Amino acid sequence: MDKLDAIFSPRSVAVVGASASPGKVGHDIFANILKGGYKGILYPVNPKAKSILSVRAYPSVRDIPDSIDLAMIILPPALALKAVEDAVEKGVKGVVIVSAGFREVGAEGRAVEDRIVDMCRKAGVRLVGPNCLGVINPLANVSLNGSFSARMPKAGNISFISQSGALCTSVLDFAADRDFGFSKFISIGNKADVDELDLLRYFHQDMDTEVIMIYLEELRRGPEFIEEVKKITSGDRPTPILAIKSGKTSAGAEAAASHTGALAGSEAVYDAIFEQSGIIRVDSINDLFDFASTFAYKNESMLGKFRRKIPDGNRVAIVTNAGGPGIVATDMTVSSGLQLAEFSDETIEALASHLPAAANLHNPVDVIGDAAQDRYENALAAVIRDENVDGALVILTPQSMTNALGTAEAIVKIARRTHKPILCCFMGIVDVSTGAKFLQENGVPVFRFPESAARAFGTLYRYSQWMNRHHLAPFKLKHDVAGAKKIIADCLKQGKDKLGELDGLNLLKCYGFSTLPTELAKSDAEAVKIADKMEYPVVMKIVSPQILHKSDAGGVKVGMKNADEVKAAFNEIVQNAKNYSPDADIHGVLLQQMAASGKEVILGSNRYPVFGPLIMFGFGGIFVEVFKDVAFRLAPIGRNEARRMSKKIKGYKLLRAFRGQPECDTETIEKLLVCLSDMVMNHPEIQELDINPLLVHEKGQGATVADCRMILKAEDAPETAAK
Known part of the structure; x- marks a missing residue:
């Protein structure tokens, strides 16, 4: 038996702080449990x-003669502490503290909260809250409304987690309007003990939960959260998770010295967490409900088995009785990452045999406004059978001759014969209500507007991509970890916390990065001597801890072909640097052999409290902050995540064979992303870094680091790299 069962399915509940005064939270929560028809035994404690509402009250939870599964506490912090002590002594299995005034108000409240948590953990008691709405289980065998929301939601197969209690009441009102049901509903407040990950694990095992919705303000776990949630959204019994995220973290507002730091932020961290764990992020409460409804439905097959239907691809057929909504659906289909399916000749022939001459036989199929149910049935049957179609959107607008219920019955009959998803849009409310209700009752998602149906189908396709993702064998990599540690230790010992190419390139070499011959010149004569040793042409760059963005200071010269050019470039670079930053400490000018041509990309990392290093990849050079075509992942990452990450950027097509351009060495990009992940995990002293540009050569010819910068900070606690 899971310890959270005592919170969601308690056989007995004590409301500590129950009140006889209407309007007080202690009264309303007790009244809500009572009026909700709770199937267990309820005890007020005051x-x-x-008595409270004619139910005998007890002075303390210890005075209750029977065992108690759940204690709901509605008391200020000092009294709550004593109540928890009594509950633990009584042997309760779960505690929910609804009242506020704990860590959210300051140090004194936090101290009380910490003492409560310590007490509960020692006793093996799970704690929800403090500062939360409570817990609701509307299923008939429990029927618990342990919250201060007067509304008991309808029973369903979707569980909801929220950090915000205020949002919960709005969501419950929204759900009632849409006749939307829940399996479990919980507000977690301060997350002193039970947090999102605990609940996600619990709901994943809950046979009454098909989909999980979550409202997030912040997470307090990083890599562990990703690995655990990945098992929930994949695995033998995958559970779709839909999340809406609000609020910003302070880390996103910090000044950053690197491109990665400037482009990253709290939202990039959360996007990475969601993508890596398989959570589907949504933008609005409306979409949250639309998408949850789509995933919650399970269509009955001809064999009588229920299964969630996920498309194999993104090719959609649209069947409509009105041109306008069909055009809207077409536009939204494309913007949702889908494409209109191209019908086979056989499908067009079948459509022609059943539809009138005025009908459109190509996608979107227009069956004309006077279409009866048989016309819909024949058209849908023809397109869903086509091998070029992965699913269908059916749009119905009410006309005088429209039979909404009959059309719905025809759609359900076809849906039971196919493994492909069919989503419907029955536009209107009153005239189509019987048809829409029949579709809902038989597991076919139905929406009021075509754009909602198209977005929901796009989300199904995104989920399909996650479920069907490739799993490649990991790279076999060897790193000189000891050498890298020595370089970092030496730099910190010398007081260097900002590393340029000389130290940075040596560090990157330890992790398999290919670098160019590089030397520092402190005079124009020395620059000429170094350049003569290298193969011309050469690149020259200013070296100064105060000048991180060299191009901005006129501190870079490319393609110096001889000694005269090198000498002139040296003096010009130094003068430009002095003009740009008169107080800058100029160490000299770096000379570097010119790299072979290649596409410029950027690799970077920025370290965050709690979450650790965030890895960045994108198109680089001077345009990285202009186009901001970048993707992020939280380290550690392996080969599979590196591939998905690199394919995420819009410019990925430019790395493939394109209009006569040769294909770039994308496998090396993936390998170096994993090497970078290993490096920042093994060396927590690395706070920020940019490798910009990394020049990616033709396929099979690798990639070369052209420039890099790093920021170090002494650390005590190393992390572990996952290969």
Whole structure:
């Protein structure tokens, strides 16, 4: 038995702080449990009352003669502490603290909260809250409304987690309007003990939960969260998770010295967490409900088995009785990452045999406004059978001759014969209500507007991509970890916390990065001597801890072909640097052999409290902050995540064979992303870094680091790299 069962399915509940005064939270929560038809035994606890709503009250939870599964506490912090102590002594299995005034108000409240958590953990008691709405289980065998929301939601197969209690009441109102049901509903407040990950694990094992919705303000776990949630959204019994994220973290507002730091932020961290764990992020409460409804439906097959239907691809057929909504659906289909399916000749022939001459036989199929149910049935049957079609959107607008119920019955009959998803849009409310209700009751998602149906189908396709993702064998990599540690230790010992190419390139070499011959010149004569040793042409760059963006300072010269050019470039670079930053400490000018041509990309990392290093990849050079075509992942990452990450950027097509351009060495990009991940995991002293540009050569010819910068900070606690 899971310890959270005592919170979601308690056989007995004590409301500590129950009140006889209507309008008080202690009264309303007790009244809501009572009026909700709770199937267990309910005990009010109030030392000043003999009864609450005609139910005998007890002075303390210890005075209750029977065992208690769940204690709901509605008391200020000092009294809550004593109540928890009594509950633990009584042997309760779960505690929910609804009241506020704990860590969210300051140090004193946090101290009380910490003492409560310590007490519960020692006793093996799970704690929800403090500062939360409560817990609701509307299923008939429990029927618990342990919250201060007067509305008991309808029972369903979707569980909802929220950090915000205020949002919960709005969501419950929204759900009632849409006749939307829940399996479990919980507000977690301060997350002193039970947090999102605990609940996601629990709901994944809950046979009454098909989909999980979550409202997030912040996470307090990083890599562990990703690995655990990945098992929930994949595995033998995958559970779709839909998340809406609000709020910003302070880390996103910090000044950054690197491109990666400037482009990253709290939202990039959360996007990475969602993508890596298989969570589907949504933008609005409306979409949250639309998409959850789509995933919650399970169509019955001809064999009588229920299964969630996920498309194999993104090719959609649209069947409509009105041109306008069909055009809207077409536009939204394309913007949702889908494409209109191209019908086979056989499908067009079948459509022609059943539809009138005025009908459109190509996608979107227009069956004309006077279409009866048989016309819909024949058209849908023809397109869904086509091998070029991965699913269908059916749009119905009410006309005088429209039979909404009959059309719905025809759609359900076809849906039971196919493994492909069919989503419907029955536009309107009153005239189509019987048809829409029939579709809902038989597991076919139905929406009021075509754009909602198209977005929902796009989300199904995104989920399909996650479920069907490739799993490649990991790279076999060897790193000189000891050498890298020595370089970092030496730099920190010398007081260097900002590393340029000389130290940075040596560090990157330890992790398999290919670098160019590079030397520092402190005079124009020395620059000429170094350049003569290298193969011309050469690149020259200013070296100064105060000048991180060299191009901005006129501190870079490319393609110096001889000694005269090198000498002139040296003096010009130094003068430009002095003009740009008169107080800059100029160490000299770096000379570097010119790299072979290649596409410029950027690799970077920025370290965040709690979450650790965030890895960045994108198109680089001077345009990285202009186009911001970058993707992020939280380290550690392996080969599979590196591939998905690199394919995420819009410019990925430019790395493939394109209009006569040769294909770039994308496998090396993936390998170096993993090497970078290993490096920042093994060396927590690395706070920020940019490798910009990394020149990616033709396929099979690798990639070369042309420039890099790093920021170090002494650390005590190393992390572990996952290969």
